Amino acid sequence: MVPGVLEPLHTHARTHLPKKVAQHSEKPRQSTKNNFLFFYLISGAVTVKIHLRDGSSDIALTKGGMFFVPPGNVYSLKNAGAKSASLVFVQVKIVLPGMNYSQA
Numbered sequence: 001m002v003p004g005v006l007e008p009l010h011t012h013a014r015t016h017l018p019k020k021v022a023q024h025s026e027k028p029r030q031s032t033k034n035n036f037l038f039f040y041l042i043s044g045a046v047t048v049k050i051h052l053r054d055g056s057s058d059i060a061l062t063k064g065g066m067f068f069v070p071p072g073n074v075y076s077l078k079n080a081g082a083k084s085a086s087l088v089f090v091q092v093k094i095v096l097p098g099m100n101y102s103q104a
Contacts, residue, residue, distance in 0.1 A: 018042055021085045026078035036092040037069040044085025047078045 021027060021044070029051065039048075041061050048059045048067050051074040059067055060080060069075045071094065079085050 018086045018088045021046060021077055021079045021087070023079055023082065023084055027076060029074050029076045031074050032069050032071050034071050034094045036071060036094070037075070037089055038092075039067050039069075039087050039089045041065045042086040042088060044079065044083060045081035046085050046087070047080045049076045049078075051075065 041063055043063050045060070045062045046065075048061060050057045050059070050067070050069055052070075053073065059065075061067065062081075077087075
């Protein structure tokens with residue numbers, strides 16, 4: 001049996017409080033591991049670099065912009081505005097059958 005295809009997937013989702021990215025600063029590269037990450041830009045402007053397995057993509061966002069980073073990829077953020085930027089994100093963790101939460 002193929003996990004996650006013929007067996008149900010177990011997920012755990014959590015919303016994080018707004019994160020601030022200070023003016024002229026950046027958040028270094030970070031891996032998503034087995035997580036889906038969904039971001040919403042509350043205020044400010046950022047440049048997002050998503051390092052996908054088959055290349056990278058730069059996205060410029062302003063207030064109200066959204067982006068998604070799939071599992072197994074890497075992303076970084078850079079403040080592109082004149083003041084701090086605020087983002088909120090939802091993390092959805094995939095837990096395959098037979099795994100415990102800390103392994104996901």
